[in-house]
Amino acid sequence: MWRPCKPTLVLLPLVAVALVALASPGPVLAHAAEVHLETVRAVAVVARYDTGAPMAGAQITVYSPANPAEPWLRAQADAEGRLVFVPDAHVGRWSVQARHAGHGAVAHLMREEEDGTLAAGWQTAPASGPDPLQKGLMAASVIWGCIGTALYFRRRNT
Secondary structure (H helix, E strand, C coil): CCCCCCHHHHHHHHHHHHHHHHHCCCCCCCCCEEEEEEECCCEEEEEEECCCCECCCCEEEEECCCCCCCEEEEEECCCCCEEEECCCCCCEEEEEEEEECCEEEEEEEEECCCCCCEEEEECCCCCCCCCHHHHHHHHHHHHHHHHHHHHHHHHHCC
């Protein structure tokens, strides 16, 4: 014969799951990528994950300001995540994209007309974990899923 369980027996695991979901550290959930550019006569691209590990074998794509829709150069980084290239004389913003294993970053390099120098300025998305609103939404979703599962199995026993 089926007997209904006490509400505390159902709520205790739900509260435990919610606490674990809210207490999880953000940086463990994922990692991002970053690209560092050094300017010499050539441009040295160093592609790394935010953990500091090199993006070995990353696909590097360079876009010229003359035609930013078409890749100017496609190459593969070495085991240290490095690639060196010499840009041509086109003035404007060069874009360098690094991609590897589902991660990627974009950096931009400006060639200024006055003295023909290269000025490195890079842009990457901030690497951060979920914000408190996202954590709350995740915890509420887990709790709602647990309640739905408990109600489903409760209904099947009647």
